[in-house]
Amino acid sequence: MIDSTDRGQARAVWHELLVYAADHVPALLLVEAVRHLGAVVRLPRVGYLVNDPEVGKAILEDSGAFTKTGPGSMGSMITQVVGENALMNMEGPAHQALTAKLHDLFSAAYLDVVSRQVLAEPLARLRRELVAGRDVDLVRFMHLLSGKMICHMLGIAVDQKDEDETYERLWSVGARLTAPVGLTTTRLSDTEVAVRRAQFEDLMDHARGSFQRNDPRSDSIIQRLRGLGMSFEEVKGVTAALLTVGTQTVSATVPRAVALLVDTGQLALLRTRRDLRTSAIDEALRYVVPAPIMLRSVEKTSTVAGHEFKAGHRVLILAYNLMKHRRWFPKPRRFDITRQHHRKVKYLWFGAGSHFCLGFNLAYREIGAVLEVLETLPGEVRVVRRRYAHEVLIPTYSSLVVRLDPVAKKKNADDGNPAQLGEQHSAGEVHLGAEADRRKREVGDGRAHAEPAQPQRHEAGSGQGAKGGQE
Numbered sequence: 009m010i011d012s013t014d015r016g017q018a019r020a021v022w023h024e025l026l027v028y029a030a031d032h033v034p035a036l037l038l039v040e041a042v043r044h045l046g047a048v049v050r051l052p053r054v055g056y057l058v059n060d061p062e063v064g065k066a067i068l069e070d071s072g073a074f075t076k077t078g079p080g081s082m083g084s085m086i087t088q089v090v091g092e093n094a095l096m097n098m099e100g101p102a103h104q105a106l107t108a109k110l111h112d113l114f115s116a117a118y119l120d121v122v123s124r125q126v127l128a129e130p131l132a133r134l135r136r137e138l139v140a141g142r143d144v145d146l147v148r149f150m151h152l153l154s155g156k157m158i159c160h161m162l163g164i165a166v167d168q169k170d171e172d173e174t175y176e177r178l179w180s181v182g183a184r185l186t187a188p189v190g191l192t193t194t195r196l197s198d199t200e201v202a203v204r205r206a207q208f209e210d211l212m213d214h215a216r217g218s219f220q221r222n223d224p225r226s227d228s229i230i231q232r233l234r235g236l237g238m239s240f241e242e243v244k245g246v247t248a249a250l251l252t253v254g255t256q257t258v259s260a261t262v263p264r265a266v267a268l269l270v271d272t273g274q275l276a277l278l279r280t281r282r283d284l285r286t287s288a289i290d291e292a293l294r295y296v297v298p299a300p301i302m303l304r305s306v307e308k309t310s311t312v313a314g315h316e317f318k319a320g321h322r323v324l325i326l327a328y329n330l331m332k333h334r335r336w337f338p339k340p341r342r343f344d345i346t347r348q349h350h351r352k353v354k355y356l357w358f359g360a361g362s363h364f365c366l367g368f369n370l371a372y373r374e375i376g377a378v379l380e381v382l383e384t385l386p387g388e389v390r391v392v393r394r395r396y397a398h399e400v401l402i403p404t405y406s407s408l409v410v411r412l413d414p415v416a417k418k419k420n421a422d423d424g425n426p427a428q429l430g431e432q433h434s435a436g437e438v439h440l441g442a443e444a445d446r447r448k449r450e451v452g453d454g455r456a457h458a459e460p461a462q463p464q465r466h467e468a469g470s471g472q473g474a475k476g477g478q479e
């Protein structure tokens with residue numbers, strides 16, 4: 009007999025399947041088919057497909073032998089559209105130098121202060137809307153939240169009166185710019201490049217003003233790079249990378265994470281066990297795997313755990329499969345926010361080695377902030393409508409409408425004013441007064457954080473091991 013928990017798990021599996029089926033059927037079928045065929049599978053015209061977490065991690069950590077810039081790599085296609093300096097199309101000293109210039113702006117301590125300033129208003133708005141009994145589309149909300157945050161960090165000014173529309177537009181231009189390419193595609197056609205370049209220039213129109221402002225006191229990313237002597241042409245690649253990745257990843261993740269929590273009934277558990285928030289985010293990221301495939305090009309023939317990779321070929325690290333490896337993740341299709349992830353494979357959903365996700369802290373900050381609102385509402389949220397997205401790189405919902413459960417709301421209303429209950433834990437509670445100077449001072453304060461410590465990046469040869477449809 010199926011109990012309600014199993015039914016919830018089955019519902020979650022079903023919706024997750026539909027999220028992929030909406031637009032990624034051939035890739036989904038291929039990836040599922042090769043999952044049980046061994047640690048590494050060689051497929052003509054596609055490349056080496058990696059299913060094993062340890063093999064995948066070893067490849068990601070060896071950027072001398074496996075690069076993001078070789079023939080057929082994603083980096084080479086990124087360069088075709090946005091030019092150099094996009095981090096994801098860089099290797100070696102130039103990549104290390106650019107990353108080093110940005111690292112403190114993505115540190116937990118810095119983000120702690122910035123996110124309080126920037127996220128407080130939208131989070132308070134989310135709470136108010138839900139407490140008032142209104143339906144909220146979490147997809148649209150995440151376009152706003154993630155757009156606002158990354159624009160602030162880059163220093164892109166957005167007019168308050170049409171903020172929502174601007175962030176929505178930035179998200180959709182970013183989605184078109186990063187629209188998926190076929191698994192066998194190794195180079196974009198001229199037409200494809202021209203179409204994507206137009207979208208790239210569209211995004212850059214938003215960034216140009218912020219570059220031209222020339223404010224040496226500003227701690228925005230664009231001004232910092234300008235201060236280091238980079239021209240606008242040189243800043244464009246990294247700006248486009250941050251603007252697109254910073255909005256697409258978290259916007260795709262949060263609605264799916266919330267749907268998983270609601271479908272499996274584990275939002276109720278989280279509401280009583282808030283200490284589980286970080287492990288709930290970890291499990292959501294394992295389950296959702298926002299970067300389901302990582303591409304590399306074999307620079308020199310290498311053997312990893314007994315598997316030979318020949319130079320000149322491509323490697324597709326199937327993170328989707330790594331995260332379902334039974335040895336590391338028993339009952340992988342079970343979404344369980346109390347699951348303990350082994351340290352060897354934990355955070356592999358953020359990559360490993362020198363290209364480890366720069367937005368690690370930012371992602372935890374943004375996802376955690378939304379969960380905090382949902383945990384502290386005067387009642388449970390439920391999903392009232394959902395649609396699955398088409399033509400997006402990261403499979404997700406195009407709409408996930410949630411509502412505060414009226415029964416729970418009424419029950420809580422009997423205990424006190426629901427609006428007040430909500431406000432007691434309001435995101436507006438956080439202090440908004442920190443100024444730019446103070447922000448700088450607070451970087452490196454070593455304050456306590458809900459987020460886990462970020463595994464350090466490491467460069468190849470450092471010899472230090474791992475531094476790192478509608479319902």
Ligand code: HEM
Nearest residue numbers: 095096254257261298299302357358359363365366367371
């Ligand atoms: C749901 C959250 C996220 C996940 C799961 C994620 C995952 C990843 C992964 C797997 C990589 C490495 C790809 C590879 O090695 O081929 C990566 C790189 C990167 N991520 Fe994230 N990411 C997330 C959010 C963000 C955010 C919010 C930003 C903010 C700007 C960001 C910025 C970057 C950048 C710039 C890189 C390239 C780093 C480099 O090549 O040096 N990510 N991310």
